Amino acid sequence: MGLELYLDLLSxxxxxxxxxxxxxxxPFELHIVDLIKGQHLSDAFAQVNPLKKVPALKDxxxxxxxxxxxxxxLTRKYKVPDYWYPQDLQARARxxxxxxxxxxxxxxxxxxxxxxxxxxxxFLGEPVSPQTLVATLAELDVTLQLLEDKFLQNKAxxxxxxxxxADLVAITELMHPVGAGCQVFxxxxxxxxxxxxxxxAVGEDLFREAHEVILKAKDFPPADPTIKQKLMPWVLAMIx
Amino acid sequence: MGLELYMNLLSxxxxxxxxxxxxxxxPFELRTVDLIKGQHRSKEFFxxxxLQKVPVLKDxxxxxxxxxAILIYLSCKYQTADHWYPSDLQARARxxxxxxxxxxxxxxxxGVPMWVQVLGPLIGVQVPxxxxxxxxxxxxxxxxxxxxxxxxxxxxxxxxxxxxxxxMALEELMQPVAVGYELFKGRPRLAAWRERVEAxxxxxxxxxxxxxxxxxxxxxxxxxLPTPPPEVYPTMLLRIARIP
Numbered sequence: 001m002g003l004e005l006y007l008d009l010l011s012x013x014x015x016x017x018x019x020x021x022x023x024x025x026x027p028f029e030l031h032i033v034d035l036i037k038g039q040h041l042s043d044a045f046a047q048v049n050p051l052k053k054v055p056a057l058k059d060x061x062x063x064x065x066x067x068x069x070x071x072x073x074l075t076r077k078y079k080v081p082d083y084w085y086p087q088d089l090q091a092r093a094r095x096x097x098x099x100x101x102x103x104x105x106x107x108x109x110x111x112x113x114x115x116x117x118x119x120x121x122x123f124l125g126e127p128v129s130p131q132t133l134v135a136t137l138a139e140l141d142v143t144l145q146l147l148e149d150k151f152l153q154n155k156a157x158x159x160x161x162x163x164x165x166a167d168l169v170a171i172t173e174l175m176h177p178v179g180a181g182c183q184v185f186x187x188x189x190x191x192x193x194x195x196x197x198x199x200x201a202v203g204e205d206l207f208r209e210a211h212e213v214i215l216k217a218k219d220f221p222p223a224d225p226t227i228k229q230k231l232m233p234w235v236l237a238m239i240x
Numbered sequence: 241m242g243l244e245l246y247m248n249l250l251s252x253x254x255x256x257x258x259x260x261x262x263x264x265x266x267p268f269e270l271r272t273v274d275l276i277k278g279q280h281r282s283k284e285f286f287x288x289x290x291l292q293k294v295p296v297l298k299d300x301x302x303x304x305x306x307x308x309a310i311l312i313y314l315s316c317k318y319q320t321a322d323h324w325y326p327s328d329l330q331a332r333a334r335x336x337x338x339x340x341x342x343x344x345x346x347x348x349x350x351g352v353p354m355w356v357q358v359l360g361p362l363i364g365v366q367v368p369x370x371x372x373x374x375x376x377x378x379x380x381x382x383x384x385x386x387x388x389x390x391x392x393x394x395x396x397x398x399x400x401x402x403x404x405x406x407x408m409a410l411e412e413l414m415q416p417v418a419v420g421y422e423l424f425k426g427r428p429r430l431a432a433w434r435e436r437v438e439a440x441x442x443x444x445x446x447x448x449x450x451x452x453x454x455x456x457x458x459x460x461x462x463x464x465l466p467t468p469p470p471e472v473y474p475t476m477l478l479r480i481a482r483i484p
Contacts, residue, residue, distance in 0.1 A: 065339065097305055
């Protein structure tokens with residue numbers, strides 16, 4: 001049994017792993033773990049990852065969770081082009097820096113934007129107070145500004161002249177609020193240009209394929225009461 | 241100018257970097273940034289780190305933020321012993337797996353008691369009991385995962401030897417311990433892990449790194465902590481507001 005990846009393209013970190021594996025021609029068996037059906041909460045999936053999260057990687061007997069760990073594992077094992085995670089000490093430190101920063105900032109803001117703006121009201125049928133939504137979108141605004149001012153600045157990509165894991169993780173993140181209808185790139189020409197660079201580097205087709213699910217999320221039929229009850233604790237814990 | 245580390249030992253990630261550098265005999269100039277006095281919000285420090293946080297590494301012209309990135313940089317540049325950040329593919333993956341989970345479930349959560357008991361009261365803010373309880377539950381849950389998934393029956397969090405993961409984790413856990421949370425009580429496996437890590441690092445180094453937090457309750461009681469200037473209130477209030 002070769003490499004197996006347990007993913008749902010609804011999830012941002014899954015998209016980053018998916019794009020990375022595909023772009024680098026890494027052969028893998030895809031196991032879809034349907035989040036909105038609650039498949040990640042099943043006993044069967046708990047056998048793969050007791051933390052009940054995606055993405056998860058299985059390479060023979062070796063099981064690995066956490067998207068950054070997975071991306072770095074794939075990078076090292078499959079000897080991908082250097083620019084993804086440069087050998088140069090300082091260039092690599094820049095990628096590590098972004099990958100560390102994004103966990104509690106952009107990742108969190110984008111996730112909350114998706115759920116507060118769209119998934120709660122539309123999919124779960126749970127109203128979100130205007131104050132909550134305003135606060136969430138304001139937080140997103142602040143993090144986008146930090147992304148531009150501290151990381152992107154006047155460079156083509158977040159950590160230098162070439163695409164790296166940092167850009168992949170960031171762009172897949174930003175597609176979350178885009179999927180919720182937020183105009184993330186409007187009024188942000190630097191970010192918009194960067195997005196074009198990243199899309200071109202990844203390949204338009206692959207980018208589109210990876211983002212089909214999130215871009216159709218607004219059309220998900222509302223969850224039935226059983227599913228909703230099952231998912232609520234998980235959702236609330238996830239976006240605290 | 242050699243390596244400079246901007247930090248404050250009140251900060252968990254700063255302590256992890258401090259301990260790592262000292263343990264590995266990495267020469268550096270310590271630049272203390274007084275967080276309570278708001279030095280991290282100064283114009284001068286903004287030039288060092290526009291995110292206004294510690295720790296920060298400055299190596300000549302090269303400035304680096306984020307404790308895990310700093311630890312990895314130091315381990316590679318100074319070629320520290322392999323066990324810290326193993327070159328083995330799977331062993332290294334385990335370190336990153338821990339660090340990813342740590343960012344979500346440990347960071348942010350374990351700092352709350354210090355805010356509740358010391359930093360909030362310093363500016364006259366009382367965190368509601370409901371939030372304190374919620375935080376206790378979150379801490380308990382995180383410790384369960386730490387013990388069962390990451391430690392398991394291994395000696396350390398990412399394998400059989402000390403890694404960067406153990407440093408990052410332990411200094412986070414020490415934060416609530418310093419304000420009276422008995423995290424290791426009733427958790428013999430975790431307590432044994434802590435003992436192993438501290439035995440490896442050396443009691444003296446651990447004491448040195450924790451000199452500020454271990455005396456902080458006393459200082460707060462005696463009212464000998466510095467008074468935060470008004471400019472620092474907004475960020476402190478924001479941090480407190482983010483407590484779920």
